[in-house]
Amino acid sequence: MIPEKQQIKISKFLSLVLRHQPETIGIKLDNSGWTNVADLLAKMKENGHNLDLETLEYIVEHNPKKRFAFNDDRKMIRANQGHSVQVELGYEPQDPPAVLYHGTGRKNVDSILRTGLVKGARHHVHLSPDEDTALKVGQRHGPPVIFEVQAGRMQADGFAFFVSENGVWLTDAVPVRYLVKKDHSFQMN
Secondary structure (H helix, E strand, O other), X not given: OOOHHXXXXXXXXXXXXXXXXXXXXOOOOOOOOOEEHHHHHHHHHHOOXXXXXXXXXXXXXXXXXXXXXXXXXXXXXXXXXXXXXXXXXXXXXXXXXXXXXXEEEHHHHHXXXXXXXXXXXXXXXXXXXXXXXXXXXXXXXXXXXXXXXXXXXXXXXXXXXXXXXXXXXXXXXXXXXXXXEOOOOOOOO
């Protein structure tokens, strides 16, 4: 078993190179975000990040957020979502639940109430299927606030929704009219 701190460090670095800056270690992502596992491991080693296949497989399988996936023959790897580089993940539109959730930090509330949820540098807005997950996401940004997203209404009005392999719901934007700020007082642990 790999110590948790090491898992987190490796996962963050993989997120950097598979979602945002593949050029950091000199790898290329194909149009769907995939890169060759052997190339990834070799380039990581060349750049001072000694990672073997067994450790990579452990990280992919045990990452609690399921951020990464192998293809069927396990020769290619990609991030499941959250890219700021241009990729086409090939997700088909799905029928969302009536309500989804978005967790954020208190500091972002005023902006969200003015502009809605926007994808910024990412390809999509990320939404959670339940409040507990949204709370965990929000806590990463300071004191958390949860917005309820009226996904069923949005879809009826023509908005498309996708779900990534790790259960994160994706859409292009959420206008303010589909948001309800949840009135909770959460305690930070």
